[in-house]
Every structure is written in C-alpha cells, then in structure tokens.
Amino acid sequence: DIQMTQSPSSLSASVGDRVTITCQASQDISNYLNWYQQKPGKAPKLLIYDASNLETGVPSRFSGSGSGTDFTFTISSLQPEDIATYYCQQYDNLPPAWTFGQGTKVEIK
Amino acid sequence: EVQLLESGGGLVQPGGSLRLSCAASGFTFSSYAMSWVRQAPGKGLEWVSAISGSGGSTYYADSVKGRFTISRDNSKNTLYLQMNSLRAEDTAVYYCAKDQSSNRVVVVAADYWGQGTLVTVSS
Numbered sequence: 050d051i052q053m054t055q056s057p058s059s060l061s062a063s064v065g066d067r068v069t070i071t072c073q074a075s076q077d078i079s080n081y082l083n084w085y086q087q088k089p090g091k092a093p094k095l096l097i098y099d100a101s102n103l104e105t106g107v108p109s110r111f112s113g114s115g116s117g118t119d120f121t122f123t124i125s126s127l128q129p130e131d132i133a134t135y136y137c138q139q140y141d142n143l144p145p146a147w148t149f150g151q152g153t154k155v156e157i158k
Numbered sequence: 159e160v161q162l163l164e165s166g167g168g169l170v171q172p173g174g175s176l177r178l179s180c181a182a183s184g185f186t187f188s189s190y191a192m193s194w195v196r197q198a199p200g201k202g203l204e205w206v207s208a209i210s211g212s213g214g215s216t217y218y219a220d221s222v223k224g225r226f227t228i229s230r231d232n233s234k235n236t237l238y239l240q241m242n243s244l245r246a247e248d249t250a251v252y253y254c255a256k257d258q259s260s261n262r263v264v265v266v267a268a269d270y271w272g273q274g275t276l277v278t279v280s281s
Contacts, residue, residue: 050220083266083267085203092253092271093203093268094271095268104258104269136202136203138203138205138267140264140266140267142264145264146205146217147193147195147208147265148205149203149204149205152202152203
C-alpha cells in the first residue's frame with residue numbers, strides 16, 4: 050500500500066504570509082495527488098487536482114506542484130478565511146483506493 | 159446545483175448493522191463514480207469504499223472489506239453503504255462524495271461532498 054507523509058502537522062502564520070505544506074508518497078504516484086481544505090464541522094473541499102490544477106472557483110492564491118513522490122501545496126498570501134485543515138490525497142489504481150495524508154492544521158499567528 | 163444528502167447514521171451496538179444512504183441531485187447520477195469517506199472524531203480522513211457509475215465495480219478499504227457493502231440505485235439517484243459487524247473503531251462521520259469527472263470507473267478526485275452523517279458504535 051502507498052503511504053503518504055504530510056508535513057507539518059500544524060503551522061501558525063501571519064495574514065499575508067506564504068504557507069507551504071508538503072506531501073511525500075512512499076512510491077511513485079505520477080501526478081495522482083489532490084489537495085483538500087476542511088473547515089471545522091464542514092465537509093472537505095477540493096482545491097487542487099492532479100497535483101497542480103486549480104479547481105474551478107478556487108482563489109488563485111492556492112497552488113500545487115510536484116510529481117512522482119514529492120508534492121507541495123502553497124498559499125501565496127494567507128487570508129483569515131484560510132484557517133482550516135488541509136489534506137493531500139493520492140489515488141491508486143491497482144487496486145483503486147485512496148490514501149490521505151495526516152492533515153495540516155493552519156492557524157493565524 | 160449539485161447536492162448530496164446523507165442519512166441513516168445513529169447509535170448502534172458493537173456487532174450491529176446500519177445502512178447509510180446518500181441522496182443525489184443536480185447531476186446525472188449514473189454517469190459518476192461515487193465514494194464513501196469517513197472521519198473519526200478529532201481524526202483525519204479515511205477512504206472507505208467506491209463504486210462505478212453503473213454499480214458494476216466496487217472497491218473497499220482493507221479495514222472494512224467483508225463487513226461493508228457499497229451499492230447504488232441509479233433509478234433513485236441514491237448511494238448506499240450497508241455496514242455489518244460494526245466495531246467501536248467504525249465510529250465516525252461518514253461522507254459521500256462524487257467524482258469530478260464523468261464516466262470514470264472510480265472516484266479520482268471528489269468535487270462535491272455531502273454534509274456527513276454520524277455513526278456511533280457503542281454499548
């Protein structure tokens with residue numbers, strides 16, 4: 050099974066800061082990597098799909114990059130409404146399955 | 159507008175059974191693979207199961223294989239999760255989720271999620 054290692058588990062940053070979260074896969078997953086945002090008490094929301102594609106309607110301050118085993122999620126300028134937990138999710142097709150990273154809780158300093 | 163509405167959660171004793179439903183609207187339900195994802199209290203997300211648009215292909219996490227069954231009724235635009243032999247570790251909010259693209263066998267990226275239904279397994 051593919052394991053996903055997401056870091057950090059939490060971070061505190063100021064409004065306007067650049068925030069970066071990383072996700073490492075235990076083996077090559079090509080670009081089968083998505084990023085979700087989850088606010089307390091709410092369902093997850095898809096932000097980035099296929100490692101670097103911005104989902105429709107998602108602000109451009111969110112971005113993703115990487116392929117193979119190493120992936121990065123970036124918020125270019127942190128906003129108060131970005132307070133949430135962020136998860137990476139990889140898709141495997143042999144057999145089809147998902148694995149989520151452990152999550153990164155983002156807070157305002 | 160796409161909507162997914164889960165129901166069927168509740169309190170059940172260990173070893174018991176429960177069936178969750180997810181009523182879908184606002185899209186051509188039969189064209190999209192669907193998944194169930196759960197989240198234990200205070201914990202991260204865990205994929206549970208997925209089903210193709212036709213219902214002909216189903217997939218499960220090892221943690222629920224042999225105990226849970228995913229199914230769908232495309233005439234009723236409804237997704238189901240039959241949960242048997244429930245354990246305390248199955249306690250979680252269960253979300254249904256829709257694939258981003260039509261006509262894929264499995265959910266690759268979930269662009270719409272329900273609000274979740276809480277399942278509590280306890281004596």
